Amino acid sequence: xxxxxxxxxxxxxxxxxxxxxxxxxxxxxxxxxxxxxxxxxxxxxxxxxxxxxxxxxxxxxxxxxxxxxxxxxxxxxxxxxxxxxxxxxxxxxxxxxxxxxxxxxxxxxxxxxxxxxxxxxxxxxxxxxxxxxxxxxxxxxxxxxxxxxxxxxxxxxxxxxxxxxxxxxxxxxxxxxxxxxxxxxxxxxxxxxxxxxxxxxxxxxxxxxxxxxxxxxxxxxxxxxxxxxxxxxxxxxxxxxxxxxxxxxxxxxxxxxxxxxxxxxxxxxxxxxxxxxxxxxxxxxxxxxxxxxxxxxxxxxxxxxxxxxxxxxxxxxxxxxxxxxxxxxxxxxxxxxxxxxxxxxxxxxxxxxxxxxxxxxxxxxxxxxxxxxxxxxxxxxxxxxxxxxxxxxxxxxxxxxxxxxxxxxxxxxxxxxxxxxxxxxxxxxxxxxxxxxxxxxxxxxxxxxxxxxxxxxxxxxxxxxxx
Amino acid sequence: xxxxxxxxxxxxxxxxxxxxxxxxxxxxxxxxxxxxxxxxxxxxxxxxxxxxxx
Numbered sequence: 001x002x003x004x005x006x007x008x009x010x011x012x013x014x015x016x017x018x019x020x021x022x023x024x025x026x027x028x029x030x031x032x033x034x035x036x037x038x039x040x041x042x043x044x045x046x047x048x049x050x051x052x053x054x055x056x057x058x059x060x061x062x063x064x065x066x067x068x069x070x071x072x073x074x075x076x077x078x079x080x081x082x083x084x085x086x087x088x089x090x091x092x093x094x095x096x097x098x099x100x101x102x103x104x105x106x107x108x109x110x111x112x113x114x115x116x117x118x119x120x121x122x123x124x125x126x127x128x129x130x131x132x133x134x135x136x137x138x139x140x141x142x143x144x145x146x147x148x149x150x151x152x153x154x155x156x157x158x159x160x161x162x163x164x165x166x167x168x169x170x171x172x173x174x175x176x177x178x179x180x181x182x183x184x185x186x187x188x189x190x191x192x193x194x195x196x197x198x199x200x201x202x203x204x205x206x207x208x209x210x211x212x213x214x215x216x217x218x219x220x221x222x223x224x225x226x227x228x229x230x231x232x233x234x235x236x237x238x239x240x241x242x243x244x245x246x247x248x249x250x251x252x253x254x255x256x257x258x259x260x261x262x263x264x265x266x267x268x269x270x271x272x273x274x275x276x277x278x279x280x281x282x283x284x285x286x287x288x289x290x291x292x293x294x295x296x297x298x299x300x301x302x303x304x305x306x307x308x309x310x311x312x313x314x315x316x317x318x319x320x321x322x323x324x325x326x327x328x329x330x331x332x333x334x335x336x337x338x339x340x341x342x343x344x345x346x347x348x349x350x351x352x353x354x355x356x357x358x359x360x361x362x363x364x365x366x367x368x369x370x371x372x373x374x375x376x377x378x379x380x381x382x383x384x385x386x387x388x389x390x391x392x393x394x395x396x397x398x399x400x401x402x403x404x405x406x407x408x409x410x411x412x413x414x415x416x417x418x419x420x421x422x423x424x425x426x427x428x429x430x431x432x433x434x435x436x437x438x439x440x441x442x443x444x445x446x447x448x449x450x451x452x453x454x455x456x457x458x459x460x461x462x463x464x465x466x467x
Numbered sequence: 468x469x470x471x472x473x474x475x476x477x478x479x480x481x482x483x484x485x486x487x488x489x490x491x492x493x494x495x496x497x498x499x500x501x502x503x504x505x506x507x508x509x510x511x512x513x514x515x516x517x518x519x520x521x
Contacts (some may be wrong), residue, residue: 302505305512331494338501 020263024127027261031131037253038138042069044246045145049152050454051239052360056444057153058235058454064157068144068164075169076140077120081133082110083170087177088184096183098391128266135257139176139201140168142254146205147421149360151212153232154219154441157449159433163424167208171420175200175413180275182268182391187276191386191399192409195274196255196322198373199410204417206367210356211421215429218357220441229352232359237308244311248293251318255285255325268390277388280326287330292321295334299341312361313341316369323406324377327384336376340369371410378406 046065053061072080086106088096095102109129112120119129144164151160179186179200186192194200223229234240259280262270268277296317300309317337321328328336348364358364381401389398399405428434440448 298502298505302509302512329491329494331491331498334498335494335501 023263027264027267028127028131030261031128031135031257034253034257035131035134035138037256038135038142038250041138041142041247041250041254042145044243044248044250045148046243047246048240048243049149049360051236051241051243052149052234053152054232054444055235055454055459056446058446059450059452060157060445061152063450064152064155064160065145065148067157067161068148068168069141071161071165072141072144072168073137075165076137076173077112077133078169080140080169080173081120081136082106083173084136084177084181085110087174088181090178090185096181096185097188098182101177101181101183128264136176139197139254139257140172143172143201143205143208144168146202146362146366147209147212150206150209150358150362151216152359153445154435155212155216156428156433156436159425159428159435162428162433163208163212163421166420166424167205167417171208171416172201172204175204175416178412179409182275182277182387186405186409186412187386188399190405190408191401192405193276193377193381193384193386193401194323194374194409195276195280195326196258196319198319198322198370199413202319202322202366203370203374203410203413206363206365206370207414207417208421209358209417210363210367211418211423212425213356213358213363214422215425216435218355219359220438222357223355227355229357241307241311244308244315248311248314248318251315252285252289255289255322256282259285268388273388274326276386277391278326278385279388284326284328288321288325288328288333289318291330291334292317292325292337295337296320296341296344299338300344302342304345309345309361312365313344316340316344316365319366319369320373320376323373324381327381332380336373336380340372343372344369367414371414374406374410374413375403377401378403 042065046062049065050058050062084106085101086093086103088101093103093106095105099105107116109116109119111117119126120133122130144167147163147167148160151163176197178184179192179194180197181187184192219232221230222232258275259282260268260273260275260277262268262272267273269279271279272281274280293314294317296313296315297310298313299317300313304310304313317340320340321333321336325333344361344364347368348358348361351358351363356363378401382403384401386399386401386405425434436445436448446452446454
């Protein structure tokens with residue numbers, strides 16, 4: 001009998017070990033797959049921004065976009081990851097209540113040199129840090145791409161890349177440390193909840209772009225002497241609309257990456273949770289992403305009837321519900337997203353009337369709608385826990401979502417984005433590294449600095465073949 | 468019912484009355500009504516575009 005029991009125990013242990021291995025491999029593969037999915041966002045931004053440029057600037061816009069992607073990756077590797085783990089409790093760099101933050105903790109896992117380098121390179125004993133870093137790096141690159149579209153057709157390449165490094169490596173990362181980390185002071189003290197990063201990715205990037213736009217100025221010909229605005233259409237609307245759809249595809253990976261896989265030592269519990277440790281699952285995302293995208297398109301379609309604004313509406317719908325995607329009911333998601341689609345174009349017009357030339361409406365889509373999404377959650381989600389009990393300082397003091405908390409959160413995110421964007425671009429402007437010379441802008445940036453042609457044979461229609 | 472419906476896994480959701488199970492029908496009704504209204508308005512706008520092209 002005892003022998004049989006011992007044998008049974010051994011079999012259970014073997015099954016458990018296999019189950020643990022499978023779960024670990026699933027967790028690793030899960031985050032790994034978010035990375036190529038998020039790269040689709042960048043394929044989308046590339047198409048979108050090249051299409052939204054005039055033909056004379058199509059390739060230079062593409063060069064800028066590709067370089068933003070390339071430079072943000074090492075920036076996040078060399079210092080961005082440290083910022084995320086070092087700053088959650090604020091500028092004191094002290095350790096937070098969950099013991100996974102502060103300078104000492106960041107020093108132990110996030111520098112790619114010294115003792116912590118074992119977590120920042122190939123290590124068969126570490127099944128999570130590499131893929132988790134990869135997913136976060138793509139979040140960082142996304143912020144740079146959001147800013148990128150607003151400034152096309154007149155920004156210098158290196159000046160832009162420096163802006164992208166500051167935004168992707170520091171600005172949004174600081175916001176994520178404060179509001180998207182279980183030890184973040186905005187979360188622990190104010191109950192800020194931003195599951196899908198409407199504020200800390202979209203709004204920070206958009207208000208960073210606004211800070212840059214103020215120093216950069218509008219494109220030549222955008223505004224008349226009386227202050228009225230002229231439309232400067234891009235050269236390829238089909239390319240732009242398709243790019244926007246690709247961005248929507250990529251955001252499935254982005255939002256996947258916002259979940260924490262369960263059952264591992266670093267998990268918040270046995271099942272999927274948010275990054276705050278509160279419960280949710282992929283079903284919530286499936287319902288709410290689709291209903292959000294649909295609502296945004298329908299809202300934007302009614303009065304614009306323009307594929308550019310309709311696809312921008314898809315993104316706006318997604319962003320408007322991102323903060324509460326883990327708890328919203330899909331019918332409610334749909335209504336919130338329709339609201340986002342409806343206000344999109346009027347909000348963009350308001351910005352234009354203020355003399356800001358945002359070439360693709362990025363400040364509106366990501367900024368205005370990011371603010372809207374954060375605040376809507378403060379109203380509708382009021383009373384829900386901002387953190388899971390496992391991640392809260394004590395189970396008796398789980399911070400809840402409130403309107404005031406969400407308001408404080410979005411004010412902080414807007415300030416981080418705007419101040420860092422404005423200061424960085426002001427320094428670049430002073431150094432003569434921000435804007436291209438007037439003659440180069442008029443001639444077209446492809447002609448001036450890109451050793452390739454977008455359309456060497458023009459865009460003529462070929463005659464049909466004879467029967 | 469599982470999270471996030473009220474009174475299931477979290478006791479502090481009294482402020483989040485709008486997320487409760489009883490509201491799901493109202494949200495769905497509003498969503499359907501908006502769809503129908505938008506189709507009607509959209510169709511009227513579209514018809515006005517055809518006026519000069521008959």
